[in-house]
Amino acid sequence: MKAAVCERYGPPEVLKIVDLPKPSPKPTEVLIRIYATSVNSGDVRVRGLLVDGWIKPLMRVVIGMRGPRNPILGASLSGEVVQVGEQVTTFKVGDRVCAMTGFRMRCYAEYTTLSAEKCIAHIPDTMTYEEGASLPFGVTTAYHFLRKAQVERAKTVCIYGASGAVGTAAVQIAKSYGCFVTTVTSLENIELMKQLGADEAISYKQADWATRLGTFDLVFDAVGKLSKEDRARLMHETTKFTSIHGKGTAAERKEDLEAAGRLFVQGQFQPVIDRIYPIEDIVEAHRYAESWRKKGNVILTI
Numbered sequence: 354m355k356a357a358v359c360e361r362y363g364p365p366e367v368l369k370i371v372d373l374p375k376p377s378p379k380p381t382e383v384l385i386r387i388y389a390t391s392v393n394s395g396d397v398r399v400r401g402l403l404v405d406g407w408i409k410p411l412m413r414v415v416i417g418m419r420g421p422r423n424p425i426l427g428a429s430l431s432g433e434v435v436q437v438g439e440q441v442t443t444f445k446v447g448d449r450v451c452a453m454t455g456f457r458m459r460c461y462a463e464y465t466t467l468s469a470e471k472c473i474a475h476i477p478d479t480m481t482y483e484e485g486a487s488l489p490f491g492v493t494t495a496y497h498f499l500r501k502a503q504v505e506r507a508k509t510v511c512i513y514g515a516s517g518a519v520g521t522a523a524v525q526i527a528k529s530y531g532c533f534v535t536t537v538t539s540l541e542n543i544e545l546m547k548q549l550g551a552d553e554a555i556s557y558k559q560a561d562w563a564t565r566l567g568t569f570d571l572v573f574d575a576v577g578k579l580s581k582e583d584r585a586r587l588m589h590e591t592t593k594f595t596s597i598h599g600k601g602t603a604a605e606r607k608e609d610l611e612a613a614g615r616l617f618v619q620g621q622f623q624p625v626i627d628r629i630y631p632i633e634d635i636v637e638a639h640r641y642a643e644s645w646r647k648k649g650n651v652i653l654t655i
């Protein structure tokens with residue numbers, strides 16, 4: 354099968370297209386023909402070992418000293434189930450699915466195997482494979498951190514850095530909880546925020562932006578770049594704060610993928626796809642994702 358591999362940490366050019374044996378499913382697993390995957394911030398960080406301080410040596414010990422022990426990166430996929438292990442009852446051949454494989458990765462390939470119990474869900478008939486691949490990373494992360502901060506109790510939510518994979522999912526999920534949502538992005542992304550249903554969309558480039566806003570029940574830093582000063586300006590006595598940095602790793606829940614699928618069918622969730630590349634252009638796709646300026650998701654088709 355065709356796969357993109359990263360055999361040593363480095364710039365996007367370390368990624369190579371190779372031919373590898375097709376995996377076979379264990380009794381509890383499904384075999385998926387992957388049609389689309391996404392290049393997300395996690396893949397870029399692993400490929401380039403782009404993490405700070407003490408996390409770097411720790412990451413080498415955990416995932417590989419000179420390069421990832423598992424060289425096939427990619428943590429989110431969309432495709433078709435083509436074989437099921439004898440103990441699998443929840444999926445059948447022909448099912449259209451999306452999945453988040455997390456640290457197991459292995460999505461930059463034509464085929465992968467995955468336990469049917471993991472974070473894998475059916476996608477709606479009207480959802481394309483490209484859209485399906487855009488869901489898992491942002492949706493599971495946004496649900497995790499919003500839920501942790503009790504979004505269900507919040508009436509007003511401010512999402513800082515709302516234009517990435519996590520942010521665009523968070524805006525729409527917070528809206529689905531009935532929150533009044535204020536987004537903070539660059540000027541360039543204000544229109545996108547309005548399209549996604551933000552009630553108030555402001556730019557962090559405006560002077561004193563953080564002091565001009567009202568009070569919030571919840572502030573979510575979806576890119577981990579909110580300054581201490583601006584955070585202090587946004588926080589009031591009862592404001593809860595959550596961030597994708599320094600608060601652990603998001604859980605991967607299939608229920609969250611199913612929930613996003615239902616919102617999509619109801620017209621309440623719009624997958625945000627910035628660019629689509631064939632997997633052969635993976636170097637270019639990683640270069641773009643590493644600009645840290647992508648809007649929503651970058652997709653690879655296989």
Ligand SMILES: NC(=O)c1ccc[n+]([C@@H]2O[C@H](COP(=O)([O-])OP(=O)(O)OC[C@H]3O[C@@H](n4cnc5c(N)ncnc54)[C@H](OP(=O)(O)O)[C@@H]3O)[C@@H](O)[C@H]2O)c1
Nearest residue numbers: 394514516517518519538539576578597602603645646647
């Ligand atoms: N803890 C976890 O489990 C977990 C899980 C997933 C992701 N993460 C982390 O979450 C972060 C976001 O992930 P992602 O995939 O959503 O990233 P992404 O898609 O690469 O984010 C790109 C967006 O970030 C915005 N941005 C860049 N610099 C900014 C700044 N200074 N202030 C505000 N916005 C800024 C850009 O919008 P503008 O051009 O509008 O600024 C761009 O649209 C990453 O650092 C990732 O490592 C953590």
